[in-house]
Amino acid sequence: MDCVGADSEMVMDIGSTYDRTMSVTIVLFYTFVTLFMFLSYNPKPRKIVESIRSFLLQLLQHDNGAAGSHPPASIATATPCDADRLPKAVRSIWDIPGPRRLPLIGTKWRYFTGRQRYAKVHEAFVELHRRYGPIVLDVDTVPIVNLFDRADMERVLKYPSRYPFRPPTEIVEVYRSSRPDRFGVTNLINAQGDKWHELRLKLTSGITSRRILQSFIPSVNEICDDFVDLVRRLRSEDGTVCNFQDIANSVGLEIICCLVLGRRMGYLTTNRRNEKFMRLAEAVKESFVYISQSYYGFKLWKYVPTRLYRNFVRCEEIIYDTIAEIVYEALEEEQLNCPDNDVKHIFISILQTEGLDTKEKISGIIDLITSAIETLSNTLSFLLHNLSQSVEHQRAIAQEFSHCVPTVTNDDLVNARFTKACIQESYRISPTTPCLARILEEDFQLSGYHLQAGTLVLCHTRIACQSEDNFQQADRFLPHRWLEQRDENDNVVNKRLEPGAGIVLPFGIGRRMCPGQKIVDIELTLLVAKIFQNFEIEYRSPLDTQFQFLLAPRTPIEIRFRDRT
Numbered sequence: 414m415d416c417v418g419a420d421s422e423m424v425m426d427i428g429s430t431y432d433r434t435m436s437v438t439i440v441l442f443y444t445f446v447t448l449f450m451f452l453s454y455n456p457k458p459r460k461i462v463e464s465i466r467s468f469l470l471q472l473l474q475h476d477n478g479a480a481g482s483h484p485p486a487s488i489a490t491a492t493p494c495d496a497d498r499l500p501k502a503v504r505s506i507w508d509i510p511g512p513r514r515l516p517l518i519g520t521k522w523r524y525f526t527g528r529q530r531y532a533k534v535h536e537a538f539v540e541l542h543r544r545y546g547p548i549v550l551d552v553d554t555v556p557i558v559n560l561f562d563r564a565d566m567e568r569v570l571k572y573p574s575r576y577p578f579r580p581p582t583e584i585v586e587v588y589r590s591s592r593p594d595r596f597g598v599t600n601l602i603n604a605q606g607d608k609w610h611e612l613r614l615k616l617t618s619g620i621t622s623r624r625i626l627q628s629f630i631p632s633v634n635e636i637c638d639d640f641v642d643l644v645r646r647l648r649s650e651d652g653t654v655c656n657f658q659d660i661a662n663s664v665g666l667e668i669i670c671c672l673v674l675g676r677r678m679g680y681l682t683t684n685r686r687n688e689k690f691m692r693l694a695e696a697v698k699e700s701f702v703y704i705s706q707s708y709y710g711f712k713l714w715k716y717v718p719t720r721l722y723r724n725f726v727r728c729e730e731i732i733y734d735t736i737a738e739i740v741y742e743a744l745e746e747e748q749l750n751c752p753d754n755d756v757k758h759i760f761i762s763i764l765q766t767e768g769l770d771t772k773e774k775i776s777g778i779i780d781l782i783t784s785a786i787e788t789l790s791n792t793l794s795f796l797l798h799n800l801s802q803s804v805e806h807q808r809a810i811a812q813e814f815s816h817c818v819p820t821v822t823n824d825d826l827v828n829a830r831f832t833k834a835c836i837q838e839s840y841r842i843s844p845t846t847p848c849l850a851r852i853l854e855e856d857f858q859l860s861g862y863h864l865q866a867g868t869l870v871l872c873h874t875r876i877a878c879q880s881e882d883n884f885q886q887a888d889r890f891l892p893h894r895w896l897e898q899r900d901e902n903d904n905v906v907n908k909r910l911e912p913g914a915g916i917v918l919p920f921g922i923g924r925r926m927c928p929g930q931k932i933v934d935i936e937l938t939l940l941v942a943k944i945f946q947n948f949e950i951e952y953r954s955p956l957d958t959q960f961q962f963l964l965a966p967r968t969p970i971e972i973r974f975r976d977r978t
């Protein structure tokens with residue numbers, strides 16, 4: 414019996430030693446990951462040390478319940494001016510209200526169950542804002558500050574930064590560093606500092622050039638006409654087109670390939686809408702889903718190839734293989750035809766740029782093409798949904814372009830005030846990007862809290878755009894709010910801007926903003942012009958949204974296209 418007792422004591426000893434070792438290992442591991450995250454995020458070493466110290470101190474205190482540590486509601490909703498009047502109690506990042514933080518896992522538990530799962534993360538943020546106010550703390554491997562107040566967001570996003578810091582998409586970094594045969598050290602979307610600046614200049618000067626884009630308008634006209642013909646061909650007897658996203662993806666790909674590679678791919682006119690292309694569109698969509706999932710949970714994919722990671726890799730390889738094939742085909746054709754050296758296509762200019770290695774150039778071209786597919790498809794789907802609610806709006810757009818047959822010119826686009834107001838209103842009420850991320854480069858006082866440089870903040874522009882504080886009748890699609898009042902000589906008499914106008918930022922802001930904005934302006938306006946010149950539309954399916962890194966329609970879209978009479 415004694416022996417058995419001694420044995421069990423020994424087992425307990427071994428057990429508790431094992432437990433201790435495990436705990437120490439977990440803490441060390443977590444500290445290491447935290448350190449790594451801070452180091453990779455924070456541009457200023459002294460600030461890094463301060464941030465880590467305060468984060469670790471907070472962990473050691475085991476956070477006795479976020480609710481208990483919240484400042485009173487009146488302080489939580491205080492304005493920066495109020496906070497300035499409270500110099501004695503400087504409130505730090507850890508005083509910011511937010512969901513209960515658990516040791517080691519922070520607030521990650523929120524995403525494991527129920528409604529708050531990642532597909533509905535955008536709705537979870539609405540709830541967070543309602544519950545905790547204008548600034549809310551989430552804790553993942555690092556603290557994340559959620560901003561909902563317009564003034565706070567404007568201060569962060571309008572900070573005059575030379576090289577704005579946006580947190581990298583880690584799963585992309587991990588995968589790309591595992592394929593040094595294909596990718597350079599970083600890419601435009603994830604790079605920071607000087608390297609980002611170099612990539613930005615060398616990869617995007619073609620797609621942002623006003624001259625190049627204006628000369629591209631006739632080609633976009635042709636592509637949009639083909640799109641209208643495709644809609645006609647695909648309509649069922651009652652005029653319904655099922656899986657509208659598929660053709661929206663095709664038109665996005667056709668336009669970006671035409672611009673960047675200088676050639677028509679035939680995705681709308683021929684049977685090149687083949688299996689390979691469908692797989693590409695599916696892979697782009699899926700990869701966004703995996704990216705969004707990679708943000709939540711324990712992120713085991715960083716250390717072992719989990720199913721999520723393997724699926725992501727599968728999609729990335731399909732995207733790379735398919736687009737690289739298109740690029741190399743175009744390159745071969747270009748070399749065969751030996752075109753005039755003055756009129757280089759954008760991709761040839763990129764390939765001939767000095768200072769970047771070939772992998773960076775090829776993967777940069779692939780990134781530009783990939784970025785243009787799903788974003789356009791979602792934006793167009795949301796815009797048509799908003800316009801389908803009003804026959805008058807559709808008629809007004811048709812009217813605006815009634816004189817532009819068969820071709821819409823640059824002047825027609827510039828003068829299409831009502832159509833542009835509809836697009837802007839759709840960006841406000843149903844954006845594809847619900848928030849913008851930044852890493853603070855200086856210390857900031859936001860909503861009365863002191864945030865150190867290096868802090869990761871999410872600016873929830875979607876929620877601000879849907880708030881009555883910023884827009885009257887914020888839940889209604891009212892394009893007229895964007896129209897200036899004019900007199901009989903067309904002079905502006907009243908600007909009528911709403912307080913939140915500056916926070917409608919579908920493409921971001923500052924030097925880091927989307928380089929595809931001007932392309933999208935042209936393609937979206939032209940698509941809408943051609944659609945309503947030809948059809949009256951009606952949404953046949955409900956439109957629910959889900960978060961897939963971008964906001965996307967949750968179910969296949971069915972739209973009825975009736976010929977305009």
Ligand code: HEM
Nearest residue numbers: 602781784785788789792846919920921922925926927929
């Ligand atoms: C409706 C369509 C689109 C939307 C809503 C959209 C939105 C955005 C947003 C919000 C950002 C982040 C900006 C910031 O942090 O301030 C971004 C970045 C970016 N977008 Fe777009 N985008 C669209 C289309 C495109 C197209 C057509 C291209 C390529 C031709 C493109 C390429 C990129 C790239 C390369 C970046 C990273 C820029 C950088 O970090 O310097 N996007 N986009």
